[in-house]
Amino acid sequence: PTILGELERLLTLQARAQAKAAGGGLKEVFAPYRSDCLKQGGWSDFQLFANGQKDVQHCKMCPQTAAVVAAQPAFNQVLCGAHFFSRLTPRSHIGAHCGPSNLRLRVHLGLKVPPGCRIRVGEEVRTWTAGECLIFDDSFEHEVWHDGDDDRVVLICDMWHPEMDMARDIVPSLTPPERATLEAAQRAAHQP
Numbered sequence: 001p002t003i004l005g006e007l008e009r010l011l012t013l014q015a016r017a018q019a020k021a022a023g024g025g026l027k028e029v030f031a032p033y034r035s036d037c038l039k040q041g042g043w044s045d046f047q048l049f050a051n052g053q054k055d056v057q058h059c060k061m062c063p064q065t066a067a068v069v070a071a072q073p074a075f076n077q078v079l080c081g082a083h084f085f086s087r088l089t090p091r092s093h094i095g096a097h098c099g100p101s102n103l104r105l106r107v108h109l110g111l112k113v114p115p116g117c118r119i120r121v122g123e124e125v126r127t128w129t130a131g132e133c134l135i136f137d138d139s140f141e142h143e144v145w146h147d148g149d150d151d152r153v154v155l156i157c158d159m160w161h162p163e164m165d166m167a168r169d170i171v172p173s174l175t176p177p178e179r180a181t182l183e184a185a186q187r188a189a190h191q192p
Contacts, residue, residue, distance in 0.1 A: 004111050006062040007085060007153060010046055011112075014087075030087050041092025041146065049075075050082040052181040054190035065155070070188040074159040077166060078104060079174070079182055081158025088117070088153075092146040096120075099138030102161060108134045109155040116148030128154060137161065 014029040030044035047055050048066050059066035069075055069083045081104050088094070099106070108119075110128035118127050119134070121142040128134055136142065146152050164170065174182065184191050 003062075003065045003068065003109070003155060006065045007111050007155075010061065010085065011151070011153070030085070033086075035094075035097075037095050037097040039093040039095045042087075042089035043092060043094060044087045046085040046087070048083045048085075049185075049190060050084070052076075052079045052178075052185040052190065054192055056192045069155075069157060070190065072157070073186070075157050076185045076188060076190075077170075077182065078158045078160055079170075079178055079185075080104060081106075083157045084155070085111075086154050086156050087151055088144065088146045089151055090114075090146060090149050092144075094144040096141050096143045098141050102137055102139035103164060104138070104158045105135055105161055106138045107157045107159065108136075109157070110134070111155060112151055112153040114148035114150040114152060117144075117146045117152045119144045128152070 010029050017028045028044075030046050033043040033045055035043070046058060046062075048058050048062065048069060049055065054066075075083060080100070086108075108128060110130045110132055113128040113130045118125055119142060120126075121136045121138075122140045126134060160166065160170070171179070171182075181191055
């Protein structure tokens with residue numbers, strides 16, 4: 001409920017921004033996602049953390065959500081991932097695509113899930129459920145359809161694949177700045 005409350009405030013700000021857009025008013029809260037994967041509709045996001053770093057302004061706008069995410073050790077070790085609200089407008093289709101590698105798993109927490117939303121990962125098709133997580137390896141081909149009438153919003157958080165060994169598989173390949181970013185994130189003291 002806390003995360004959903006902060007999301008509702010963002011969606012209210014987004015609606016105001018869209019209403020004022022014609023007059024050069026507020027900047028949109030959710031950033032349009034530019035991707036060839038978007039076949040129709042609208043796809044946007046609101047980043048909290050990316051690649052072990054913090055979006056300070058966005059985290060101030062959603063302090064409790066940011067604190068919950070930062071408090072999860074599994075989420076604070078990923079240098080090739082992000083934690084963000086993902087918004088899909090009605091009648092949208094994200095075509096088949098794959099993540100960059102199988103090093104991570106992607107967690108989707110269903111927040112606003114109207115009827116008509118589904119995701120295919122490999123050969124499996126699933127739907128989101130509000131308040132529940134759907135976790136998958138996004139290196140498998142996946143595709144999303146939204147045939148509903150209201151926005152679908154999930155909180156996406158990336159984590160290392162559980163078969164990864166940080167000390168063996170990740171840390172030796174990091175540059176000194178990447179190690180500093182990782183160490184700060186592991187202490188939930190993300191760098192801006």
